[in-house]
Amino acid sequence: MMRLSFHGANRGVTGSCHLLELDGLKVLIDCGLFQGGREIDEENAAEFGFEPSEIDLLLLTHAHLDHCGRIPLLVKRGFTGEIIATPATRELARVILLDAAHLQEEEAERNARKAKRRGKRAEGPLYGELDALNAMDLFGRRAHYEEPVDLSTGVSATFYDAGHILGSSSIRVTYRDDEQDKAIIFSGDLGSSNRPMLRDPHVPPAAETVVMETTYGDRDHKPLGPSIQEFYGAINESMARGGNVIIPTFALERAQELLYHLREGIESGALPKTLQVFLDSPMAISATEIFRHHPDCYDEDAQALFARGIDPFWFPGVHFTRETADSMALNRLAGGAVIMAGSGMCTGGRVRHHLRHNLWKRESSVIFVGFAAPGTLARRIIDSSKQEDKKPQVRLFGDDIPVNARIYTINGFSAHADRDELLAWHGAIKPDRTILVHGEEKAMAAFAETLHGTKVLMPEQGESIDL
Template identity: 40%
Template sequence: MNINFYSLGAAEEVTGSKHVLEIDGKSYLIDCGAFQGSRAEADRKNRNFGIAADRIDSAILTHGHFDHCGLFPLLAKQGYKGNIYATPATRDIASLIMMDSANIQARDAEYLRKQAHKKGEKFEWTPLYEEKDAIQATSQMVGVSYNRPMLIGDGIDLEFYDAGHILGSAMAYITVKKDGREVRILASGDLGRKEKPIIRDPDRPPAPDYIILESTYGDRLHENADNAMERLAEIAKRTVAAKGKILIPAFAIERTQELVYYFHMLVDEGIIPEIPIYVDSPMATNATTIFQIHPECYSEEIKDAFIKHHKNPFGFNSLHFTTSVQESKDLNDMKGPLIIISADGMCEAGRIQHHLIHNIGDPNTTVLCVGYMAQNTLGRRIRNKEGEVKIHGQWFQRRAAVEEINAFSAHADYSEAISWLKSLDCSRLKRIFMVHGEPKAQAAFKQHLASAGFSDVDVVKYGNTYELK
């Protein structure tokens, strides 16, 4: 039995997760995510897979975020015909994400073509894929519930355990049994956190031999959730006093639903007044519907609210979902106070860019960053409080306030990740392979792991192959 592991994305970087297990010459892909960064770099990386589609025997999707599922339509377009294994909730979310991406690319192509025409420039860029490719990728997804082993190859079992990251997120536990040997590989996907609202805590799978571990926040500790709620309330009160706006770039999946839940709590408890909240993302609206049809993923508190008491934790009187482009445009003419939650979470695409164009120069606006912003993204530049930012090819002065609350992150910080590792049976553990993190975070995380007794750790490098014995 010969097992090798290598990475085609999210090696010493965040976003673009694509990892390969090669077992006796057959390749099994874990995630096929899109890289997010500057437009030119992202386009270059996303068009170059590093592996031919016909070499992949089957694929696994850990969860529905764009940086983990976003290139499955391109893989299907390039001829991949095999199965894509995912939990039922992940299949539904990924379908939404991939279709939305195809639509955004089509709209971007049309917009950029018009801009080039105005300037008399040649325009040759084409979208990575179209709606039909997203539909094809969805048709290849096989729903596998948590804790239900599935044979995905000769002597190869896959079992999903809840990762506690977003709805449907999973750790992929792969058991290879051949020639009288057994090798157990645990791919964490994106590891979540305990006691988050809506979804369950991360599971504790059986003893692994190898762990492929994400490291996004390997150098950071998250804020206390209670303190974060206080800060959220303070920002809301300040906005009401200034009759301003809060712009929240948020991923349509999980973060948007959590923020609605938190604002609901603050209003319910009389801590803040009712402020009109607009979820300006058709995908977020559809995602909220997906949440309602997957109670198998809920924490006991949410399950109790939905099923026993029929209360909707995601909706209240001051909450509005926009449904049309015109409704989205109308938000920019509205007077505050109001809150706009809009995708994309890194500000690289979608309606949030248009809201920033209209409001980033207003000192009564607050841009609230509540999630990870990758290097070279518009979101990172705003989070870094740069005085001038470029949006749609134009420069804008940033006069808006910028706030960051990282307690709402769906990623475990280094302390939470180590606590989870210590909760596992590590009697068989031979090595940890660190992926999905920037070099600074990974260097710090490796030191934290060593201090906790986990010294056999490799920071996975793009192009390197690692043998699993």
């Protein structure tokens, strides 16, 4: 008997977590954080919907926080099984989880100080750095693309390059059922084709059931070429106005891709050779170093750069700012700087301080180059900038900050496959059953309407399906 239950990213984009049960074997696929508004804190702290100590294995598709961010909590609550991931995912997850734990502890300390002033008691962090380190101890076998990993008698998992971020995977689990070999595929997050650096997604062999993401299931991306030119134009316009450019940046893949394009823009003359770029994210800096360790994950063009001794992430005007003091010093720059800082959805990190010092300046700009989930500060800034009937503003650090800066949203940089790419991937597998996850309900429903010849399911949170 096989059963699949859903404990995250169900009719929503974040918190991916699926439980596969096969004749007593319990395998978790991903265990990510929910991200968004304040109510998300309660959702992350809630019970998982299963007993962590009963989970035998965890298969991790990739190291984005919404896919791995609750693993330390899983361990804190009793999980002692093996975590299997690709080598690159393993390295990136260590950076991501330790950073997340540090932020959890900092937030808990701030809340404790506030509660003490009010004579109240505050909750502790969701998990701490010790929990993250304990989680890393459970990372066991390394999965190499297209090489099966035995999970139990008659059950194996094969990881395929998903082309989303470094080390990202789709996972095909094979098993015996009624004397027949069957398979279920978990797409993970699928990348977009023809991107710089990373290889295009590899499509796994056919399977009876597919669990797939639908982040952009209702629309296609703007072509990359025009998006790059729009990106260069936004920077040049801001430099001409004498302002700063703030780019809320996801530490994994997006930061490295932007460095890649900034280097190309400077070398081609599309951007000023004197352009000063600050990568103000310790996690993104560490991730960039990890990217350098895994050129085997790159496409032919990026590998050719390395072969010629060219670092695709470095140019004369780039600065890596790890220390807090250096980050604070950037807020004294009146203009002329491009500041890339996390987090991409502005839910935390250093970018919130840079926004506080630049959002109100008419000469400055904010460039969003990634998905902004509902309830996040990024989405509120984007939505407020479109309000024409009143003065736009957002709440930040307890203050109402006017949104006077020029707001750009450039969607062509997405690391996710768009609707046509999702359809092509799905069509190559031809599953009998398709289970849609990891998407806003509107996008998911629109994508469901495009699927034919397959039974489509859109499970609710906590729903269980016998397969």
